[in-house]
Amino acid sequence: MQKVSTPLPEKSVEHDLAKCKIDHIETYLYDTKRIESGVIGIIDKSMCGLMVISSRNMSGFAEYFIPIENRHFDLVQWAKVFMKLKGVSIPVALDIVEEKDKLGGPIRTNLAKASLMDLASKLRNPAMQREGNTHISWLDRAVLFDYSQAYFSC
Template identity: 35%
Template sequence: MTKLIEAALAPVIETGVPALIEEPIRCMEIFRFDRSSAERFIPWSDQSRNCGLFKISCKNASGYAEYALPSTREFADLVRWASVFSRLKGMPVTEAIRYAQKQQQWGSVRMLLAVSALADLEANQHQHISRKRLGRLPLERSFLMDCSEAYYHF
């Protein structure tokens, strides 16, 4: 067993470069924009929808996905609707993508929202990108909070 461990670590020991370890998901935030902000920054929004942004973060990167949900009772309670995403916390991004893709019980809207934000996070991690905007939408946290009528951090 010791020989197997030594063999696996040999490239790291020889080069002095640590093995690539994928960062776990540390936090998630979901913002529901107020009507005027949604109309200003999300061109496909309308009065019959709740629009917002889902953000998933690791240590050095974040991924984003916009959403537009019908203004129905099912989507009214943001915390209840988004609580299923808390299962992703602590997972490495690639594992979280595989997990989210299998969650048909979440419904297609939540599953696609999670996969979209996770794919964006994965791309931003590998390219070392720190975004300032998503389309016309500024991503500064204080700005997002000012534009939101509801917010959930988990």
């Protein structure tokens, strides 16, 4: 049998992820009074929001709930630990996140890990960004700002 073509070189997805640096991190704190939700009992005793981590014009996101004792919550103080992740590759960011107490607790650790894993999935399969993103209008910054009471970006 005649060899018709040479096989394509194997592409290392993890190697490609190592080249993807985190360009931007955004954290939104929702205005719970503006959110229509069936979880009013939970929202009354917690703060909730969204984290968006971006690289190469793709974004990974995850939502969070933070139980609170009083209604005063400083998003900037809470979210500034994520600045450690900006400018590093996704595998390095995951290493930072997985180090014990590097981000100051399980809520921030799980939030960053979920956002990074979502971003990595979309970078591995760019079609996911288009096909799987049924919440595209929700990720519109204007809508997010309308439904947020605080914002942090780095």
